[in-house]
Amino acid sequence: MNFETMDKTYVLQTYGRNYVNFKHGINATLFDDTGKDFIDLTSGIGVVSVGHGNARLAEAICDQARHLIHTSNLYMIEPQAKLAKKINELVGYDVAVFFGNSGAEANEGAIKLARKYGEKKFANKRYKVLTLEHSFHGRTITTVKATGQESFHKSAFAPYPEGFSYTKGIADLYASIDDETVAVMIELIQGEGGVKAFDVSDIQALARFLKEKEILLIIDEVQSGVFRSGEFLATQHYGIEPDIITLAKGLAGGVPIGAVISKHKDIFEAGDHGSTFGGNYLSTRAGLEVLDILSSYQNNGFLRESIEIFERELNALCNAYPALFESVEGLGLMRGIRCVNGDVLGNIIKKAFENGVLVLKAGKNTLRLLPPLTISNEEMYEGFRRLSHACSQLG
Ligand SMILES: Cc1ncc(COP(=O)(O)O)c(C=O)c1O
Structure with a gap:
């Protein structure tokens, strides 16, 4: 029995899931069982604040668990x-x-x-x-x-x-x-x-x-x-x-x-x-x-710098695709881009996934982005590059 069948048979089906099998993560990058990498602009819906595989957090948890x-x-x-x-x-x-x-x-x-x-x-x-x-x-x-x-x-x-x-x-x-x-x-x-x-x-x-x-x-x-x-x-x-x-x-x-x-x-x-x-x-x-x-x-100013880059990238993306997007919303690293309608949003999320970047939906027509707060500048730029590529495929 493969894992998808196992999930569908034994887990109560309350979620509409993607059947990707993530194996590990480093900061804002996740890797699946085929080795494919995804830039994670969701942080597990705002949870993984210090990134995936954070060594300091893992050490603290292990040390505490041992005691x-x-x-x-x-x-x-x-x-x-x-x-x-x-x-x-x-x-x-x-x-x-x-x-x-x-x-x-x-x-x-x-x-x-x-x-x-x-x-x-x-x-x-x-x-x-x-x-x-x-x-x-x-x-x-x-x-x-x-x-x-x-x-x-x-x-x-x-x-x-x-x-x-x-x-x-x-x-x-x-x-x-x-x-x-x-x-x-x-x-x-x-x-x-x-x-x-x-x-x-x-x-x-x-x-x-x-x-x-x-x-x-x-x-x-x-x-x-x-x-x-x-x-x-x-x-x-x-x-x-x-x-x-x-x-x-x-x-x-x-x-x-x-x-x-x-x-x-x-x-x-x-x-x-x-x-x-x-x-x-x-x-x-x-x-x-x-x-x-x-x-x-x-x-030390890292958070401020990430927020500034995030804002610039969000505005650039929104302006580059006026047929898809209306406005940038939110504050800090809790942001959304209002899409022209819900169908467009659904297509963007799907294409983004195919291009190796994870994004979320909010409300009827908002693309929601909640990256880990420790996301590196390189991960941020790469995430937006992939997102932009996904948008370009929607014409
Ligand atoms: C503003 C707000 N309140 C409450 C909740 C519920 O939190 P939980 O799913 O941890 O129960 C959420 C979850 O998304 C939320 O965004």
């Missing part, structure tokens, strides 16, 4: 405490962290924290969470419901929890707030929804308004966080201090992790929340190594 992988949250976990302290320093204002295993789990934790805040703070137990259309917050029943895209609310999975509603944009949020609203949850750059970055002054005005009303601002930085925007948090570009921030994806370079970060340190009490694997030795040690690598990448 301890897991003991449970019934006992103190040294790298968990250190990672929480490091996150506190990088966030820049006083926060504490809860660790889980994924973005959806982090958002679930954020919603629980907000609802408990709603009970403690207001006589009428506020519980409603407002989110935006085109948002994406996860695949659990609650985070699917928090996701403002009707196509995700399949009747097969109903009933969904109550207390979620959506508005078209930031400007419409205000009118939807009522005396049961406890939180507004948004991405600053909508990832799955089409790589849409919101306006800085709109976000600052919203943050000021919510603070005045004592309604929580939850920023989902599962995709935009961990230096992807050029700063540790996209939040820092926007000059705001949200009540709750969630992280996952790039935080441990591929080891599953999620984080709920909050300045409200006294809402959760022992027993309110938990996670068997969350924050264990392996993931938090990996997280520490990743943050160490990426902090120096930012401090």
Whole structure:
């Protein structure tokens, strides 16, 4: 039985997969079982932040695995405490962290924290969470419901929890707030929804308004966080201090992790929340190594240089193929190129794959690029050369 048949027979078929068999990777380059190389401009959907086969991360994981992988949250976990302290320093204002295993789990934790805040703070137990259309917050029943895209609310999975509603944009949020609203949850750059970055002054005005009303601002930085925007948090570009921030994806370079970060340190009490694997030795040690690598990448200017090259290449590609592309979107190394329509996007992704470069889809018609943050200049240029060649084949 070949591996494709094995996958189709024994794995529940929830993904539309490419049947390529990757064997190893070096930074932003993947190699399949025939030796063919691919420039990876997806980083496993924003996860492999320090690149494939990163020697420092591999060494940290191996060293940790040889000592301890897991003991449970019934006992103190040294790298968990250190990672929480490091996150506190990088966030820049006083926060504490809860660790889980994924973005959806982090958002679930954020919603629980907000609802408990709603009970403690207001006589009428506020519980409603407002989110935006085109948002994406996860695949659990609650985070699917928090996701403002009707196509995700399949009747097969109903009933969904109550207390979620959506508005078209930031400007419409205000009118939807009522005396049961406890939180507004948004991405600053909508990832799955089409790589849409919101306006800085709109976000600052919203943050000021919510603070005045004592309604929580939850920023989902599962995709935009961990230096992807050029700063540790996209939040820092926007000059705001949200009540709750969630992280996952790039935080441990591929080891599953999620984080709920909050300045409200006294809402959760022992027993309110938990996670068997969350924050264990392996993931938090990996997280520490990743943050160490990426902090120096930012401090020595490599990250800025990569972002500048990326921007130049994106604009050049967009301008070179006006029949295919409309505009460049996003921030830092979280970018999209809006295509003229969804069919064109589908063809580009297919041709790009044939030409040895991996790219993603977002929304209906956005080509999404999330390279590893450590991508070399050569890999970047080669990736765009291949992408341009793929576009030229579409005439
Ligand atoms: C903004 C955002 N939130 C939440 C999630 C869900 O994360 P996970 O798949 O780790 O549960 C994602 C995943 O793409 C995301 O982009």
